[in-house]
Amino acid sequence: MTSTSYFSWQRESWSSLIEQVGRNRLAHAYLLIGPQGTGRLEFARYFAQWLLCENQDKTQHKEACQQCRSCQLWLSSNHPDFFEVTPELPSKIIKVDAIRALSSRINQTSNQAGSKRIIIIRPAEAMAAAAANALLKSLEEPPEGVVFLLVANADASLLATVRSRCQPVNLPLPGVDEAMTYLKTVSPAETPEQMQEALRLATNRPMRAVEMTEAGVPAWFSEMQQMIKKMETGHLLSMEVAKQCEQQPSQYAIPLLQQLVLEKVRSSALDSDNEQYQATSMVWQKVYQALTAAQQELAATANINPLMTYEYLFTLWQRAAIKSDS
Numbered sequence: 324m325t326s327t328s329y330f331s332w333q334r335e336s337w338s339s340l341i342e343q344v345g346r347n348r349l350a351h352a353y354l355l356i357g358p359q360g361t362g363r364l365e366f367a368r369y370f371a372q373w374l375l376c377e378n379q380d381k382t383q384h385k386e387a388c389q390q391c392r393s394c395q396l397w398l399s400s401n402h403p404d405f406f407e408v409t410p411e412l413p414s415k416i417i418k419v420d421a422i423r424a425l426s427s428r429i430n431q432t433s434n435q436a437g438s439k440r441i442i443i444i445r446p447a448e449a450m451a452a453a454a455a456n457a458l459l460k461s462l463e464e465p466p467e468g469v470v471f472l473l474v475a476n477a478d479a480s481l482l483a484t485v486r487s488r489c490q491p492v493n494l495p496l497p498g499v500d501e502a503m504t505y506l507k508t509v510s511p512a513e514t515p516e517q518m519q520e521a522l523r524l525a526t527n528r529p530m531r532a533v534e535m536t537e538a539g540v541p542a543w544f545s546e547m548q549q550m551i552k553k554m555e556t557g558h559l560l561s562m563e564v565a566k567q568c569e570q571q572p573s574q575y576a577i578p579l580l581q582q583l584v585l586e587k588v589r590s591s592a593l594d595s596d597n598e599q600y601q602a603t604s605m606v607w608q609k610v611y612q613a614l615t616a617a618q619q620e621l622a623a624t625a626n627i628n629p630l631m632t633y634e635y636l637f638t639l640w641q642r643a644a645i646k647s648d649s
Contacts, residue, residue: 328386329369330362330505332497340370340492341385349374350490352462352471354447357494359476360531364445366494367472371405371441372397374470393438404440410449415622417444419453426461429469438468445474447481455482462488502529512536524579540575543567551583554637555644565633573621573629577614580636584611591647603647610636610643 329337343349353370357363369387373379377391387394396402408425410417429440444450450458462471462485473489475481497505502522503515510533512518518532520541525531535541550567553559568576584607591603617632 329366330497330501332501333362333366333494336366336492336494337370338385341373343490344374349470351465351469352473352489354481354486354489354491355472355474355494356477356479356491357474358496358526358528359446360525360528360534361494361496362530363474363494364443367443367445367474371443371470371472374439374441375402375404404438406440406442408442408444410446415449417450417454419451419457422450422454422457422461426457429461430466440466440469441472442469443472443474446479447473447475447485448479450481452482455485459484459488496527497529499527502527502532505529506532509533510536517541524582526578526582535575538571538575540571540579543571544579547579548583551637551640554641557641561637561641562634564637565630568633568637569630573618577618577621581611581614584614587647606643606646610639613639 340353355363355367357366372387372394375393375397376387377393378388387397389398393402397405406425406428408417408421411421425442429442444458458471459482461469465471471489473481473485499522503518506512506518506522506529507515510518510521512521517536521532521536522529524541524544525535547564547567550559550564554561554564568580588604588607591599591607613636617636620627621629621632
């Protein structure tokens with residue numbers, strides 16, 4: 324709970340939101356939509372701090388003062404009128420009991436005279452159906468002074484009734500220059516070239532790029548690509564590639580493998596006639612779908628064997644490479 328500002332690429336979203344509040348149009352619920360790894364949680368937390376700031380003047384002060392009692396409580400991560408709801412582990416689901424407990428707390432009076440109560444729910448798509456329905460009751464009849472901030476992906480699967488009761492705020496990807504400026508201040512990468520490669524692998528999400536660099540993903544992925552090439556030509560067993568893949572968490576490994584599949588489809592579109600492209604596309608689409616299904620399974624349960632899953636995936640991959648070359 325330490326965010327003390329928003330990021331440069333969020334400036335337009337911030338200004339639009341603050342202007343809306345300045346016209347006395349503060350909504351009781353906002354849906355903050357943006358890709359993970361781009362500072363969307365930091366944006367939500369800073370908006371929460373700004374709303375709680377005692378020196379907030381909607382027409383003049385567009386940032387939290389950092390000096391008032393409320394801001395000091397915030398900076399100490401001890402503000403009594405701020406609540407954050409996240410998934411339980413290991414289930415990675417926000418359960419109905421968590422929403423019911425939240426509802427009970429927010430129906431009490433604020434701890435600070437005249438203060439709002441701010442609730443962040445993230446990621447909103449992690450709510451179980453029962454939890455979403457329980458939240459809907461609070462969204463339909465929100466307690467006075469309560470503001471909900473739901474953080475979600477653009478393609479998040481949310482109840483239409485929940486989505487319709489929230490004011491949407493779109494949070495963009497940064498430009499490459501903005502992302503690189505940020506990475507130069509925080510990235511553990513040693514050179515600009517390494518930062519650029521991590522940013523490319525993270526699909527221009529700077530916080531994701533930092534995480535991947537810290538986990539050694541760029542170097543690991545470079546070796547993975549060489550091993551996959553050998554596997555495709557029959558010079559390496561799928562099990563050996565699976566063992567290499569298992570060294571990285573699936574949230575890094577599988578999206579990068581999906582990027583490789585998409586690159587193969589794009590390359591085929593350039594180098595093949597339409598009939599051959601259609602056949603190649605169908606073959607690799609099956610691999611992409613298998614990767615998606617595996618990612619969901621690996622994220623949902625600890626009972627699945629990652630090594631066996633990856634061996635199956637790379638067996639499919641090897642067959643697809645043979646078919647697309649025939």
